[in-house]
Amino acid sequence: MKSEHILKGLRDRDPRGIARAISLVEENDPLSDEILASLDDSLVDQAMVLGITGPPGAGKSTLTDRIITKYRSQGRRVGVIAVDPSSPISGGAILGDRIRMMGHALDHDVVVRSMATRGRLGGLCAAAGAAMRILAGSGCSVIIIETVGVGQSEMDIIRLADITSLVLAPGLGDDIQAMKAGLLEVADILIVNKADCAGAETLAMDMEAIAREGVRKEKVETKVCMTVASEGKGINELLAAIEAVDASHRESGERRIRREKAYDLEVLDWALELIKPSIIEKIGKWDHDRKGAPRLQAARLLAQE
Amino acid sequence: MPEQKKTYRVLIGKPGLDGHDRGAKFIARALRDAGFEVVYTGIRRTPEEIAAAAVQEDVSAVGLSLLSGAHMSLFPAVVRALRNAGAGDIPVLGGGIIPDEDIGPLKDSGINAVYTPGTPVDKIIAAFRSACESQEAGRT
Ligand SMILES: Nc1nc2c(ncn2[C@@H]2O[C@H](COP(=O)(O)OP(=O)(O)OP(=O)(O)O)[C@@H](O)[C@H]2O)c(=O)[nH]1
Ligand SMILES: [Mg+2]
Numbered sequence: 001m002k003s004e005h006i007l008k009g010l011r012d013r014d015p016r017g018i019a020r021a022i023s024l025v026e027e028n029d030p031l032s033d034e035i036l037a038s039l040d041d042s043l044v045d046q047a048m049v050l051g052i053t054g055p056p057g058a059g060k061s062t063l064t065d066r067i068i069t070k071y072r073s074q075g076r077r078v079g080v081i082a083v084d085p086s087s088p089i090s091g092g093a094i095l096g097d098r099i100r101m102m103g104h105a106l107d108h109d110v111v112v113r114s115m116a117t118r119g120r121l122g123g124l125c126a127a128a129g130a131a132m133r134i135l136a137g138s139g140c141s142v143i144i145i146e147t148v149g150v151g152q153s154e155m156d157i158i159r160l161a162d163i164t165s166l167v168l169a170p171g172l173g174d175d176i177q178a179m180k181a182g183l184l185e186v187a188d189i190l191i192v193n194k195a196d197c198a199g200a201e202t203l204a205m206d207m208e209a210i211a212r213e214g215v216r217k218e219k220v221e222t223k224v225c226m227t228v229a230s231e232g233k234g235i236n237e238l239l240a241a242i243e244a245v246d247a248s249h250r251e252s253g254e255r256r257i258r259r260e261k262a263y264d265l266e267v268l269d270w271a272l273e274l275i276k277p278s279i280i281e282k283i284g285k286w287d288h289d290r291k292g293a294p295r296l297q298a299a300r301l302l303a304q305e
Numbered sequence: 306m307p308e309q310k311k312t313y314r315v316l317i318g319k320p321g322l323d324g325h326d327r328g329a330k331f332i333a334r335a336l337r338d339a340g341f342e343v344v345y346t347g348i349r350r351t352p353e354e355i356a357a358a359a360v361q362e363d364v365s366a367v368g369l370s371l372l373s374g375a376h377m378s379l380f381p382a383v384v385r386a387l388r389n390a391g392a393g394d395i396p397v398l399g400g401g402i403i404p405d406e407d408i409g410p411l412k413d414s415g416i417n418a419v420y421t422p423g424t425p426v427d428k429i430i431a432a433f434r435s436a437c438e439s440q441e442a443g444r445t
Contacts, residue, residue: 090340098344098347105353111361116342
């Protein structure tokens with residue numbers, strides 16, 4: 001009964017049905033498998049998943065809001081997954097990205113879902129991946145995933161995206177140095193936001209230099225875009241850059257390769273998640289001396305029947 | 306802090322025109338520190354916007370904060386907007402500078418609980434938790 005109700009809501013693109021479905025997969029409800037199996041795979045395949053990452057306060061949500069407006073004016077239905085970290089102490093979270101997107105609140109074709117990392121990167125990917133599928137399956141042809149990213153640990157989330165953009169802004173200081181090694185390498189588009197602020201030109205020049213340096217083999221050069229998200233400036237150029245990367249990825253097969261890799265990694269996450277309880281049980285029952293290299297003990301434990 | 310098995314999602318909204326969100330942010334942080342996931346919508350939202358966000362975020366309770374004195378019209382308006390959005394089962398809790406004599410009528414209009422400045426924060430958190438528990442228990 002419950003499952004039929006939710007599946008029907010999802011099929012009818014009822015806002016509540018979509019929202020309930022996302023919650024159920026986030027909570028690993030027994031219904032999750034049925035929900036995900038009910039989705040139209042071709043819609044999931046076709047949707048464009050855009051990752052927007054960058055340091056806190058760079059303007060990711062404001063930019064997302066502007067991108068939504070553009071895609072809506074093209075008549076496309078847009079889904080947003082806005083991720084914020086859970087507090088490691090309480091497990092709670094404040095999810096504030098929506099503040100910048102409230103202008104779309106009454107538009108049923110803009111589906112915004114805030115999610116907390118819930119302390120487990122793999123878990124987040126499982127939930128964010130499922131949320132992405134549900135949004136795509138309910139007709140969103142563009143899905144934006146916003147995550148705070150200041151280092152390599154956040155790349156896990158971004159791997160779900162077909163296209164990744166990194167948002168920077170002048171005045172964020174050392175963060176950018178720390179990021180060069182990590183996210184810059186996976187970003188398809190570098191966005192210098194707050195172009196109205198001092199230091200934006202210099203930052204953009206630095207980024208251009210890095211983009212040229214970092215050209216990966218057989219990959220188009222990373223594009224640098226300048227925006228003033230708060231005023232809606234540079235958004236057309238950004239959208240053109242996104243479309244160009246998307247077209248080139250579709251043509252070269254890069255898009256398919258990324259999707260396959262992302263899928264396999266999600267399966268790996270789940271495999272580890274599923275195997276964990278049995279290992280914990282084994283460790284609990286195991287009578288051993290707790291000496292020597294733990295890695296060796298782990299190998300022995302796994303070899304044990 | 307008692308361990309919370311289930312992670313409840315709640316939404317804190319500020320309807321109306323007053324731009325002071327210190328109270329809203331204070332409650333949002335207190336709820337986070339008690340283990341809730343708190344969606345915050347920012348200031349000056351219409352009841353319809355708050356209801357639409359609550360539906361999309363699938364929250365188990367909505368908390369409203371208001372200092373402007375318009376609670377008698379805006380709090381019930383959020384309750385109505387939720388009902389119109391098919392989400393009349395989501396409880397609405399209200400806080401702000403609210404005269405004692407308004408509390409009864411607000412509850413009659415469907416507001417789950419009303420808190421005024423000086424209410425111990427633990428009591429507010431407990432109210433959110435119990436509102437979330439009953440909302441989830443009634444879910445189909
Ligand atoms: N001057 C200027 N301010 C901007 C611009 N874009 C965004 N802002 C402001 O920067 C602040 C942060 O913007 P958000 O969009 O919330 O940034 P964010 O990256 O999503 O932040 P988190 O989600 O907290 O990491 C807000 O006050 C925005 O109004 C811009 O282009 N120029
Ligand atoms: Mg944000």
